[in-house]
Amino acid sequence: MSYAKHNWYMIFGAVITFVMVLLIVVGYFWTPYSPTAICAAERFDGPSFAHLFGTDNLGRDIFSRVLDGAGTTLFISVSTVLIGLITGILIGGLTGYFGGWIDEVVMRMNDSLTAFPSMLLALVIIGILGPGTYNVIIALGIMFIPSFARMVRSEFVRCKNLDYVKSARLMRAGPLRIIFLHILPNTRSTLLSAVAIGFNNAVLAEAGLSYLGIGVMPPQASLGRMLSESQSYLFSAPWYSISTGFTIILLILGFTLLGEGIRQQAGVD
């Protein structure tokens, strides 16, 4: 039950995220111009009614590319977080609930995965698999598993000694039933805010990988790739980097606020 009058984090976060997602959905079906259409005559046009965010070095409409690129970025981050979350729940849930040697072994493997700097780990995986949207998802997904697993595990360790879990065990409910029906729903507030923070990290990581040129491959647009291209024209065409950078900021801001809002909502409970 919330006694706070308004959870502004939640409200602003939800509004920003909603608008961004709406734009991305629109961008999926319709963009003012084709995001990949090159027009030599319109290179480096500033923002105008024809081209809302101006055009880039190849005369492509930046607004269309931002819509398209944000969609790619969002798709990558959603898939990444889902991989991390689902695998994390399975690993963390089983180790946290059963404990014992299985917990020790799996969590030490988890630790060794965490010991790599995360970007380096992603670089290694992409180095093996090669660049491309789906390989970026796999690399980032693997990178995200340890933190989710650790969090889910600690929540399970906390919950498994609560009386309602004990009474479920007394009724001889099966372990899977206890894990998914009795404990998992009670970890939702922690998980939800972790998911929101996970989205941020995924957006940034994708932007980072594409910025390094090993993420999404051209001509496909993604926010990170566009940002990396735009830095060559930072002074001649500042609108390029500004519009791309702001889109990344808004996307992350929305998720961060939403995550903070959920956390506060749970804290008031």
Next chain:
Amino acid sequence: MLDVKDLVVCFRSKEGIHEVVHGISFSMEDGEILGLVGESGSGKTQTVLAIAGLSPINAVIGGTITLNGQELSLLSRHEMRTVQGRDISMVFQEPMTSLNPTMRIGRQVEEALRIHTKLSPEERKAKALQTLADVELPNPEAVYNKYPHELSGGQRQRVMIAAAIICDPKLLIADEPTTALDVTIQAQILKLLKKLNKTMHMSILFISHDLGIIRRLCDNVMVLKSGDIVERGSVDQIFNNPTEEYTKRLIAAIPSRKRGITTDEHRSYYEYFGFLEYDDSDDELEGPF
């Protein structure tokens, strides 16, 4: 009905094996309410957890526990489910954590039926509503669809009891079920337990460190001290003629008006339960049991 022989509970740790219950033996009759008293760390909880099969992983249990002629440690996994899971149930101390906050009351009360019976959803619901009415919750239909945070502590404890008795267990273990409740609610819950004991012929193993409650509710009392049974007998015997020095000291440790330990809270409390120095002229407060 319940027969415990030479029950030993040990804990393995890095320092070695630590024994917390040293081979206690006792038995319970059908419909008996047995009070288990003892200070913290006397092994009360470990004893009942062993009976319920809920001991922590690092615990080692020795001795035999027999329920209705079936020895629990010899049961297969499947039999365990039907015997231990259905015939023994438990009410915990803290009503705030003993219900799952994300599950509706109806679901939680029905959980045992889902696991142990093949009733249809409608039958389960009917049975759950009936049980909620049995524990004297007003308006069971409304409670059925609520979440635990919408209920008060006393209501939650009633729901807990409903969930525990829905499969007609032979033995109900109550681990200090009233400690977290205020005095008025305590009295109601105790009354309810007594009623269920009468109507359902269910034995109750009642743990408490509150001798006042034990005296009111139980038929027999067992005093535990650091893993051994100090004394066992009927309530009258233990409270009026304790033979062991430890039991005498326990009874003497109860705050009473005569000895002048009378904070307001204690006074109202012991007036309510009519313990020791209770003045019989105030009949209105006397419970039916």
